[in-house]
Amino acid sequence: MSRQTSQKIAFAILTTLAVIVVVPIVLVVGYIVVQGIGAVNWEFLTAFPRDGMREGGILPAIIGTVILTFGTAIVSIPIAIGAAIYLAEYAHDTWLTRAIRLAIVNLAGIPSIVYGLFGLGLFVLFLGLGTSIVAGSLTLGLMTMPVVISTAEEALLTVPQRFRVASRSLGATRWQTIRQVVLPNALPGILTGVILGLERAAGETAPILFTVAAFYLPRLPNSPLDQTMALPYHLYVISTQVPGMPLDVQYGTALVLLVLVLGMNVAAAIIRSRFRRRRQW
């Protein structure tokens, strides 16, 4: 076989494999859109559920997911970014930093249902927060942290070392260097990590199962210690727990969740590409 022929065959195989990656996402999204688009209208997005959730809208679930996503952000962003700065900029290779890194890797590998049980044990019961937005946000925040720490640390490390040396040689302190040079240039990468982490939190069911999610709550939560409905859990409930549930309502709910999550994904992509065009190095 000539070299050209074997190259053509290799490229053909690689192209096929790459296309195979795209097929499921197109099918999943396409199927959900086709099945669910009929149910999505203004009332569906802005009304409370009626008639055992078979009628009306999913407003409390949408609002609940948005609130939980913000709660997760408040919990995880400061801690995760602080940890990432410490690891990337200050930490030497000691037993402590090795232990921290090991902990992060392990946190990332823990199944989400375990986070849910942990949140139930620590936040809901032991700390007495009850089934509440606070408990749910803390649980989701914990789960999100490893992703955000890893991506933020990577973003910090992509800022070239020479900028740090130049800044220090001009008499800036280490903290000034981080604030003025490193963080501004790492920010888009950090934001991408944050959004990817929050996106996962928005779509998770298991961690909120015991910590915050309400089966049916035909009103909006009135305090951070209140329960709330949330889209992923609502989807689970109407798909498995409610007899006689119209199929298009289920797919409509899935579609709303999908648009929310994919929308965050697109936002992350836009931030990344805008920054690449503006980048000065």
Next chain:
Amino acid sequence: MVNKFSIKNLTFRYGDDVALRDVTVDIPEKAITVLFGPSHSGKSTLLRCLNRLNDLIEHEKIKLEGQVLLDGHDIYAPGVDVTELRRRVGMVFALPIPLPMTIRDNLTYGLRMRGERRSARLNALVEQSLRQAALWDEVKDRLDEPAIRLSGGQQQRLCLARTLALEPEVVLLDNPTSGLDPLSTAKVEASLQVLKADYTIVLVPHSVQQAARIADLAVFLLGSELVEFGPGSELFITPHDKRTEDYVTGRFG
């Protein structure tokens, strides 16, 4: 001639490697001192010892013996403010490293980090330092453009100007013309000849020829040791040490 730096029996170890062995030399004020020698002779290490830039690399691996006196004060003594030291002893690197910001912000960066807020003063220093580095005419209309858009030679003069804007007493230059064409190199060298009236300049040169062109005091290093030093006008013509002679005449290197 007054001495700006007195280096006394300086030995610098990095891990198990000895980068400098028992170096003793005085660096005169308001003159150009050139540290030259082949690669790995320790010249850049010696230069970086003068503003403690070596402290930035893993300092647990670094061991330093001897003294470096700046105006009679040991810069390695406990309690020395390193950021203030680096303000007094500025550094220009081999490759220009403009920070990812505008030309103006690059120039005012060090001052702003020291807490200077008065824009009149910042603007005055921007112009003054750019003139000193022979760059003012080329960039005066584009101060708010990203510094990365400048050519390599302009970037290097920007880095020199940025250091001068801090009003240092000493300017260290680590092979500042390595990436520059002959014309830009000549501009930088001409700037240095003017600057030495006001600043103490210590330079690791690009070549022996460059060393011979600009050295007031020439210091020859080889294999981590100081071989000899002397006025530039003499060392390159009548070296005392055979090794210096072999190196400056191109028998090795």
